[in-house]
Amino acid sequence: MKASETKKTTVAPAKAGAHHTLFHLVPHSGDGRLLPQARPWFSYPSCVKSCRSFILSWLPVFLFLLAFPALAAETAWQDNDRVAVRIISATQNVAEDTLTLGLDVQLKGNWHSYWRSPGQSGLPPQIDWQGSQNVQSIDILYPWPERKTILGIENFLYEKAVVYPLMLQVNNSAEPVQLHLKLALLTCAEICVPNDFVFQLTLPAGPPAESAHAPTLKNALARVPPTENNTAIDLDITRASLSPSLPGLVLAVAGKNIPPTLQALVETPLALSFNPAQVITTTADSATVHLTLTDAAELQSLQKTTEATITLYGSEAETFRAREQQVAVGAADPSVSSAPLPETSAPTPFILILVFAFLGGLILNVMPCVLPVISLKILSIVKHSDYGPAVIRRSFLITAAGIVASFLVLAAAMIVVRQLGHTVGWGIQFQEPVFIAALAVLISLFAANMFGLLHMGLPQNLEQKLSDSSQGKSNLAYFLQGAFATLMATPCSAPFLGTAASFALVASIPHILLIFICMGVGLATPYVLLAWQPQWLRFLPKPGQWMGVLRIILGVALLATVAWLVFVLSGQVDEMFWQGLAACLVVVWLLLMLRKKLPPLFATLAGVMAGLVCAAALVMTAYAPVPTSHLATxxxxxxxxxxxxxxxxxxxxxxxxxxxxxxxxxxxxxxxxxxxxxxxxxxxxxxxxxxxxxxxxxxxxxxxxxxxxxxxxxxxxxxxxxxxxxxxxxxxxxxxxxxxxxxxxxxxxxxxxxxxxxx
CATH class of the missing domain: 3.40.30.10 (Glutaredoxin)
Structure with missing residues (x-):
């Protein structure tokens, strides 16, 4: 072909029967001469051959990718609507006698799993490796958990995610490991649900090679408290002994730069539960840590404990420090100050506690809880000014006796409740909605009595039998006045009273009784003084119209107390129920007001209806549901x-x-x-x-x-x-x-x- 010739391409039709292509290109010269035909650009046989070559070339790559999870040393995820779990390994091969694996647990929503000592509820994970090959033993380790109180129950748990390290001991490091592991994992939220998983993992024998999970397992192991001290941790329990003043333990801790947030977890053979630690005193290289029992009734079990596993932990400058240690539990050391309370064994501090109890009870008389009760008592005496000194003296002494006896009843109730393992405290009966409702009804009736709508007293025949004099009220009525004064005193606290009541919380039974007797004597002192010198009542005005005004004032004060009780109830039950109680009280007052203007028969009927309304109010409150929250902010x-x-x-x-x-x-x-x-x-x-x-x-x-x-x-x-x-x-x-x-x-x-x- 000459250089001047121009090369052209003509589209030629395909030969008949050539189904594998529609056309092929035929080159020709400018003068119409055909050039040698080029090979078709697409051919079915060549396509098949090319595909076969491609598959054979890339098949090893595909097989490698399919085997990648095994090389990555992990199992597939097994999950449900609560949790997803898999097993991961820090190494790809078996090269040493000890392998580090891990249970990778991803918790969903509010579900959580537990530490080795779960607390007052829960179970730790359980593993079973029977059926595995070349596995001598597996130990599960536990990173430090969160401490949370859920529904009043203290737990040590993990939320969202946790990796439990597994230390696997092999029989022969030159042979592969075939792991067959069964896992029983308890997960809890509002309810607890057990989960069972079965995993299979094969690790071939080979040279050391870290997997992609090595950093994850390294971080998990760093959260496991070590059992030996080292310079990086520098925490050491030098002494563990019983507390000399409170039901618990006192720890003497040595170390440098001890974190002020230092905490401790105590594990005992009897599985005793302890509250969060209190760091009482600290120096440059030591600290005194106090741990109290969650349940004071377990004190006898603690006194029998001779050894414990105690784990210290804390954070300083975003660095986590922890130490697990086996310690011997010694007897109480009186020289150790474990709490800001006097020791029960020292006679002088206990005498001072009794003085505090007396002063606290005495001050209660001027608190807003009790002052109206004394006013009612004096008003009753003034109204019956014709009583002789003997009757007045008797009434005040019996009222004082009612106060002291009521305090003894409170002490007995406190002892019984404490022995049963429940919470005790000053004024906790006001946490019961039924008690609040009953007290509101009672005081509302007292207020109605002040306004002359109701006469409150014992039946006349019974009152005459209980009275040892033709003058005055019955002894039982005077006694109940003292009991009512004690009842009204419990929602109040006064200077010195808190110290005495707190001491009684953990004191012995004889000490509790003495403390409460002194409280009662303090509250009863004004009554005893007036019984000793009844002529002091002569300084009060003579009966007259002013008494009617005073009764109205006291009635209004009692109604204010009722309003306060309804306010208290509004924080304990749903809105419908406390408003229902208020409506019932209004209906009772309307019936009592109407009763004064009705004939005897209808008046009696109105009184019965008022009583039924009061009973209905109490029953309604007893079955009132408790709100899920009271005071969020x-x-x-x-x-x-x-x-x-x-x-x-x-x-x-x-x-x-x-x-x-x-x-x-x-x-x-x-x-x-x-x-x-x-x-x-x-x-x-x-x-x-x-x-x-x-x-x-x-x-x-x-x-x-x-x-x-x-x-x-x-x-x-x-x-x-x-x-x-x-x-x-x-x-x-x-x-x-x-x-x-x-x-x-x-x-x-x-x-x-x-x-x-x-x-």
Whole structure:
């Protein structure tokens, strides 16, 4: 072909019967001469041959990818709607006598699994490797868990995700391992559901080679508390002994830069449960840690314990430090101060406690709980001024006896409840809605009596039989006046009373009885004094119209008490039920008012209807459902703004203090009048509110209106039997600065400064 010739291409039709292509290209020259035909660009035989070559070339790659999970040393996920689990390995081959594997657990929603000592409920994971080849033993290890109280039950658990390391001991490191492992894993949320899984994993023998899961397992092992001390941990329990004052243990810990958030978990042969640790004292290289029993009734079991496994843990500068240690439990050491309470074995402090009990009971007489009761008593005496000194003396002495006897009943109830292992405390009967409703009905009837709508007394025949004099009321009526005074005193706390009641919480039975007798004598002192000097009543005005005015004033005070009780009930039951009780009380009053204007028969019918309404109100309250939450958040209005309260969570306190925050905790309840007094007079004070509103201060409110094991345990750990209880934590006071029952502006400001001051 000449250079001047131009090469062209013509599309030629395909030959007949050529089904494998529609056309092929035929090149030709510019003068019409055909050039040699090119090979068709597509051919069926060549396509088949090319595909076969492609498959054969890439088949090894496909097989490698299919085998990748085995080389990655993991099993497939097994999951359900609660949890997903697989087994992972830190190595791809069997090259050593000990292999590190792990249970990779991914928990869904609110489900959680448990530590080796789950707490008061739950079960740890259980594994079974029978049927495995070249496996001598497998030990499951446990990273440090979260400590949480769920529905009043303390647990040690894992949420969201956890890797349980498995230390596998092989028989022969030159042979492969065929693992056949059965796993029983308990998961819990609102309910607990067991899960059973079966895993198969083969690890070939070969040179050491880390898998992609090696970093994950390394991190999991770092969270497992070691059993031996080292310079990186530097924590050592030098002594563990029984507490000399509270049911629990005292630990002497040595180490450098001991974290103020140091905690301890105690594992005993009898599976005793302990509350979170309190770091009582710290120095540069030591600390004293106090652990109280969750259930004080287990004290005898603790006294029989001779050894325990104690795990210390804490965080400092975002570095986790932990140490597991076997210790011997020694007898109580009186020289060790384990709690801010006097020791029961020392006679002088106990005498001082009795003095506190007497003074606390005496001060209760001027508290808003009891003052109306004394006024009613004196009003009754003034109304019957013609009584002789003997009758007046007898009435006051019997009332005083009723007070002391009622305190003995409270002491006996406290002893019985404590022996049964339940929570005890001052005023906890106000946590029962039925008790609140019954008291509201009773006081409402007392108020009706003050307004002349109802005469409250014993049947005339019974009253005459119980009375030893033709003058005055019956002895039983006087006695019940004392019991009523005691009943009304329980929602109040007074200076000295909290210390005495807290001491009684953990004291022996004889000490409890003596403390409560002194409380009763203190409350009964005004009655005893008037019985001793009845002529002092001569200074009161003579009976006259002023008594009617005083009765109205006292009636209004009693109605205010009823309104307060309904307010308390509104935090304990659903809205429909406390409003129903209020409506029933209004109906009762309307019936009593109508009764005064009706003929005798209809008046009696109205009285019966009023009684039925009262009974219906109590039954309705008894079956009222409890709200799921009572006081999630709260604001205390002040001239400078509002105080925003967080829900109390004891576990958050140490974290916040570690961040440099100051935490002010207020344990309160709707039924605690002293708490309301502190709120109105101190916490709402402009100066105090401004100090509490500063950014470093975090406010926590613990509402004890209804029973709460978490709050009750918190009070016990601080040696308190009742409320109010206020305490301030801070960088300079990680163990807290407790405040007195009756707050003052100066006390709160001083505690804030003390807690915030850098050591």
């Amino acid at each position: 709260s604001s205390v209005g002040t001239p400078s703004g509002a105080l925003v309260w967080q829900v109390f969570d004891e576990q958050d306190i140490a974290t916040l203090v570690g961040q440099g925050k100051t935490v002010f905790v207020d344990v309160t309840a709707r039924w605690c009048l002293t708490c309301l007094y502190n709120k109105r007079t101190v916490l709402e004070n402009e100066v105090v509110s401004a100090a509490l509103s500063q950014p470093p201060v975090v406010l926590m409110k613990a509402d004890w209106t209804m029973p709460s094991p978490a709050i009750a345990g918190y009070l016990r750990r601080h040696g308190r039997a009742g409320i109010p209880f206020n305490i301030v934590y801070g960088p300079a006071a990680p163990q807290g600065v407790p405040l007195p029952e009756l707050l003052t502006n100066g006390a709160v400001l001083q505690a804030l400064e003390q807690a915030q001051k850098q050591p």
